[in-house]
Amino acid sequence: MQAEYRQRREALMSKIGNGTAIFRSAPMAVMHNDVEYAYRQDSDFLYLTGLNEAEAVAVLAPHHEEHKFILFVQPKDITKEVWSGYVTGVDAAKSIYGADEAYPINELNEKLPQYLSNADRIYYRFGRDKSFNQTVLNHYQRLLRVYPKRGIGPTAIQDTCTILHSMRMVKTESELALMRKAADIAVEAHNLAFEIAKPGVYEYEIQAEMERIFRKHGALGPAYPSIVASGANSCILHYIENNRQMQDGDLLLIDAGCSYDYYNSDITRTFPVGGKFTEEQKILYELVLSAQKQAIAQVKPGNAYNLIHDTALRVLVEGMVELGILKGEVDKLIEEEKYKPYYMHRTGHWLGLDVHDVGVYQHGDNPLILQPGQVLTVEPGIYIVPGAKPAEEQPQVDQKWMGIGIRIEDDVLVTQEGCEVLTKGVDKELQDMER
Known part of the structure; x- marks a missing residue:
């Protein structure tokens, strides 16, 4: 299936031109108190990556010279894994899921700008994660403020669903x-x-x-x-x-x-x-x-x-x-x-x-x-x-x-x-x- 996930990403990247697309994994859902439902990944995220883990972000940057597909994932932590199960980790995000580059999720704000700064627009669907919605907006507004000086950077945010969902049909x-x-x-x-x-x-x-x-x-x-x-x-x-x-x-x-x-x-x-x-x-x-x-x-x-x-x-x-x-x-x-x-x-x-x-x-x-x-x-x-x-x-x-x-x-x-x-x-x- 990894070959097919790659084909899907390439098909989407061919349609977004000089843009950068951002996809957020689904949040965990609470059943009651501190008991969570079995995790179910966001379908768009799953369709493009095959990764069924929370606390992850996928970035597609077709204009970037080296890194077209980037994953931000939970790092390996044996103490946490004893309680909650194994996670893929940064290294395996590349070897298993084919990411060109991978980072710990806590480095998102530091690393994401390099994949946005030369894009002409950001493709992102505002969803249930209000905190992450605000994160994307903050990065966009920061780059928009310096656009007059640089003359390059994203000047719009576009919903990915118009493109991606026609593919999924x-x-x-x-x-x-x-x-x-x-x-x-x-x-x-x-x-x-x-x-x-x-x-x-x-x-x-x-x-x-x-x-x-x-x-x-x-x-x-x-x-x-x-x-x-x-x-x-x-x-x-x-x-x-x-x-x-x-x-x-x-x-x-x-x-x-x-x-x-x-x-x-x-x-x-x-x-x-x-x-x-x-x-x-x-x-x-x-x-x-x-x-x-x-x-x-x-x-x-x-x-x-x-x-x-x-x-x-x-x-x-x-x-x-x-x-x-x-x-x-x-x-x-x-x-x-x-x-x-x-x-x-x-x-x-x-x-x-x-x-x-x-x-x-x-x-x-x-x-x-x-x-x-x-x-x-x-x-x-x-x-x-x-x-x-x-x-x-x-x-x-x-x-x-x-x-x-x-x-x-x-x-x-x-x-x-x-x-x-x-x-x-x-x-x-x-x-x-x-x-």
């Missing part, structure tokens, strides 16, 4: 291999959940077995808090309590994926706990499945990203009109968003190092056009929340639909010919969801 073959692995592990976990879910089982028991599969196969853990939502809980988009005992007649909505070598999967399936759909559950399930299939058919190079959502939305609204859940002309219902009480989210998102991965979805009023190598989710749903108010001038929903929440989600790769569903190993056809 298109996955390489090595990235896709990791995403396929993450998908395969999650597929196995979902298939196990289908086998063990039954009346009397608690939601957390399903969660535990799925997350056991994640770790068994080397995943870092869940890609996000697993959603195991039975009964009316299936109408809560981000339900994570997972503490209800499942009953016969319930639907079970499971939205769970894993993180494998920091790349993520994201799958949702909905099925009857007791083995058979009720008539109302079956009707809505078929509607959501039809919406998803038709939306996936729009995933192909050259198509606008928005076409995926627009296709699914139209299928859902047409279906809800036929069922009497909505009333009116389909185009007007869509324009006025009368469907929002029952379908309140978009049909998908980018997927990669982040579950909701970086990248824009349109450029101003112009739609983003799909291209090979992009990975996205397709996840339409319907949620008839008990007690939900219909939109203005819309009918009250018949009680028979209440408490039904259905979502079907797959991870989809844009290919040269069309698309590949990475998570196709989990059943979703109506006849396969019953037992």
Whole structure:
């Protein structure tokens, strides 16, 4: 992978010209008191370096004669390492991660100016670390003050995301291999959940077995808090309590994926706990499945990203009109968003190092056009929340639909010919969801 990290840095440096880019590692996150969460690196930092350590800074200076890639890292300290684990250290930052030069992190303020002073701008994304944001600003303002005398130096700070995130949107073959692995592990976990879910089982028991599969196969853990939502809980988009005992007649909505070598999967399936759909559950399930299939058919190079959502939305609204859940002309219902009480989210998102991965979805009023190598989710749903108010001038929903929440989600790769569903190993056809 080091060769690929180098290629990524070189690609970014070719785009920033005479600028200098600065990347800060993610801070440690506190769980409670003095106990910290397991460390997870900032995805941009990880994408460019592969280094998964806190208290580090990466600098890219393509204009510098000797040092194009510089790392500031925690120095080796055996006393600290006994408590907190090994760190890379300055020497290994060069030999392992390919830095042209490396320094202890406490020398940042002393060494950084030499990589900024001849740059025409600084590329930096202001983030969660307010202290480091101020450090970058201080260096910039100091150089700006002497610019009239020197006639050289940075005169602007530009967010790196416009360049870097467009790179991250298109996955390489090595990235896709990791995403396929993450998908395969999650597929196995979902298939196990289908086998063990039954009346009397608690939601957390399903969660535990799925997350056991994640770790068994080397995943870092869940890609996000697993959603195991039975009964009316299936109408809560981000339900994570997972503490209800499942009953016969319930639907079970499971939205769970894993993180494998920091790349993520994201799958949702909905099925009857007791083995058979009720008539109302079956009707809505078929509607959501039809919406998803038709939306996936729009995933192909050259198509606008928005076409995926627009296709699914139209299928859902047409279906809800036929069922009497909505009333009116389909185009007007869509324009006025009368469907929002029952379908309140978009049909998908980018997927990669982040579950909701970086990248824009349109450029101003112009739609983003799909291209090979992009990975996205397709996840339409319907949620008839008990007690939900219909939109203005819309009918009250018949009680028979209440408490039904259905979502079907797959991870989809844009290919040269069309698309590949990475998570196709989990059943979703109506006849396969019953037992």
